[in-house]
Amino acid sequence: MLLIHCPYCQEDRPELEFRHAGEAHVARPSAEGDPGPAVAEALYLRTNNRGVVFERWRHVHGCGRFFNAARHSVSDKFLAFYETGAPKPDVGEGGR
Numbered sequence: 001m002l003l004i005h006c007p008y009c010q011e012d013r014p015e016l017e018f019r020h021a022g023e024a025h026v027a028r029p030s031a032e033g034d035p036g037p038a039v040a041e042a043l044y045l046r047t048n049n050r051g052v053v054f055e056r057w058r059h060v061h062g063c064g065r066f067f068n069a070a071r072h073s074v075s076d077k078f079l080a081f082y083e084t085g086a087p088k089p090d091v092g093e094g095g096r
Helices: 035-044
Strands: 003-006 011-014 019-023 052-058 066-072 078-083
Touching: 003 078
Parallel strands: none
Antiparallel strands: 003 011, 019 052, 052 066, 066 078
């Protein structure tokens, strides 16, 4: 079982308390011009990189808040946890 650290509760808790909420740091489209294709891209197209990925998580069975995490997609190792709105941390290629 994975332990996930909630940056708000300041505790490591089992993964069963959390829900994955998609890719983090997704840019929202501007309202200018024809927003249709830009909205579709923002909602449905995601990167699927091998290596470090930045994700949103929600502590459903705890504080209920969203936060971001950096995770290596191959090893499934979490590299950093940080509050929503904070910039991406520099984690390099960690997790290998």
